[in-house]
Amino acid sequence: MKRYRVTVDGRIYDVEIDDPDARPVTARLSGFAFSVDVEPARPDEPEPAEEAPTPGPAPAAPIDPLATSGDAPAVDGPKAMTAPIPGVVASVSVKSGQKVGRGDELVTLEAMKMMNVIRSPWDGTVANVHVSEGSRVVQGEPLVTFVPT
Numbered sequence: 001m002k003r004y005r006v007t008v009d010g011r012i013y014d015v016e017i018d019d020p021d022a023r024p025v026t027a028r029l030s031g032f033a034f035s036v037d038v039e040p041a042r043p044d045e046p047e048p049a050e051e052a053p054t055p056g057p058a059p060a061a062p063i064d065p066l067a068t069s070g071d072a073p074a075v076d077g078p079k080a081m082t083a084p085i086p087g088v089v090a091s092v093s094v095k096s097g098q099k100v101g102r103g104d105e106l107v108t109l110e111a112m113k114m115m116n117v118i119r120s121p122w123d124g125t126v127a128n129v130h131v132s133e134g135s136r137v138v139q140g141e142p143l144v145t146f147v148p149t
Contacts, residue, residue: 079124092106094106
């Protein structure tokens with residue numbers, strides 16, 4: 001897994017990429033998994049016309065996923081943390097009613113003999129734990145619902 005810091009429309013995000021050679025690529029942002037299609041730029045294809053030229057993005061550098069400058073997106077109400085990959089729940093580190101901080105371990109998934117720790121992107125309170133140790137999950141399945149503070 002590689003970690004990058006990217007800037008989109010002036011906002012900084014910390015992104016984790018599981019396998020950059022996989023298609024589609026699985027990218028994690030603030031604890032949520034996204035499937036991303038990545039294609040190399042084609043030199044024969046013209047760039048879209050712009051009114052004023054803008055410099056290209058700086059190369060992404062490995063980062064600490066819990067760095068304080070890359071805040072998680074704003075949230076309102078209960079939020080479900082979902083499985084970023086299919087696997088087996090190796091451990092559940094929280095219970096309903098428990099307070100958690102940003103970066104606290106919620107669930108560990110075993111996938112392809114690797115342990116993947118799912119961490120909280122926000123401070124909050126666990127509202128519901130949807131899985132138990134030994135249960136199988138598919139990508140996108142809710143693991144934990146909590147209310148961010």
